[in-house]
Amino acid sequence: MSLAGIFPIDQWNFKSQSIMKSIPEEDQDRLYANMTIESYNKGDVIFKEGAVPSGIFFIQKGIVKKYKVDRDGREQIMYVAGTGELIGYHAILSEERYPDSASAIEDCIIAFIPKEDFLEVLHSSPILTQRLLKNMSHEYAVLTNNISVFTQRTARERVAITLIVLREKYKNEDSNEETINISRSDLSNMAGIAKENLVRILKEFKNLGVLFSEGRKITITNIKMLAEISSYSTKTLKIR
Amino acid sequence: MSLAGIFPIDQWNFKSQSIMKSIPEEDQDRLYANMTIESYNKGDVIFKEGAVPSGIFFIQKGIVKKYKVDRDGREQIMYVAGTGELIGYHAILSEERYPDSASAIEDCIIAFIPKEDFLEVLHSSPILTQRLLKNMSHEYAVLTNNISVFTQRTARERVAITLIVLREKYKNEDSNEETINISRSDLSNMAGIAKENLVRILKEFKNLGVLFSEGRKITITNIKMLAEISSYSTKTLKIR
DNA sequence: TCGAAAAACTGATAAATATCAACTTCCCTG
């Protein structure tokens, strides 16, 4: 079932896929010139917060989490990126260190484009520049949206939102498989709650008939109800 | 006293002042061509979430909050912008509606630059483009930083951070006056906590000798201790 | 400058969420 009309999913996706897809072939070729393709196993770190960036990453296949780790080890997931998305460009563009870490949630194939190539193409390609501007300004909307959810919504609502967002990610990965496959820790770190509470809320959702779970695999069986639980259904928004 | 070495203030500021300051005079002139200057009283709304943007705003004087309002009226402040900062460009660049609202925390003088002029200069000025890219990628770091604070830090730590950030804002406004002058509601909406709890935490800080307050005016008397309370002092970070 | 109205403050209580300690299940590897 589609989310159209029941959940504003655009407010949750960075949509960086469109950057690579929509730039001229010539620019793409130049970006790919010195690109290297790397395999990452589940759990592998792609880059670490605080490290000096040396290029950008282009996810060919798989799902990646972007997160920050607290001084006492707690992790907060900022974003989950899937196939076709770019990561690591913020640090290059801001000329700072990586603001967050990235690691593979499942086995991934990820291309690396050296900083020099990226910057060179950027400086000569108005379209790439334009796409990045559009993309990052949209990210602002996504991130502020996230902030308001983290500070104003209940744990239950946040879990509902997390599940809806992840379902889309996994659906995009493999169009005939919309099962979420992620650890309970990652889920709780995405929703910003304790793992134990996440488990309890999942159980409640299961009892409500919203989802079906077996081991770590979660299948949403009633996306509409989940959207209602999230209190984020488009209808609710319009009424306010 | 300076924050150097005790608090990473850069991780809290968008620094959009540098955009207007560092572009060629010619570009500035073109941006200013149809600019109109407007006065706003304390509390006046500059733009509203969901509205179609028609231009960008350049704060000449005063302090502005950017915030989102929840469906039941609760407000979360995303950012506080001061003199020299630009606001409202995200919506223009993303070709979406305003993702958040903006209103004056104190009396302001704000210039309005029509969308057409901004886009025209943008398309012909590589430097403006570059500055915006750098700025927005830095914003990513600021916003993800915020997210981790909202989900992982205690109310007390968040209030400490809020006060440190605001002190800088007010200091920039008027270099010989570093007194924070903002309502308790705004303070609590910035820290993401209930107003009553904010008041209690302020009282505690007052008793600790961290600050002095009279009416709504707050003066930080021990910024070092405040940085320690925030658990964000650079030292602490390095040790981890 | 007086007198509402709004904002600030306080204490008591409720609600939400985290933590802790144990147990169970899953899954990977030798």
Place this chain on the structure above:
DNA sequence: CAGGGAAGTTGATATTTATCAGTTTTTCGA
């Protein structure tokens, strides 16, 4: 395919934070 460690689950409890119901103080316009 057995054993062990990691991940998941559960119930009890602690902690944090919000809410409620007032009182006090400040602010601002008539």
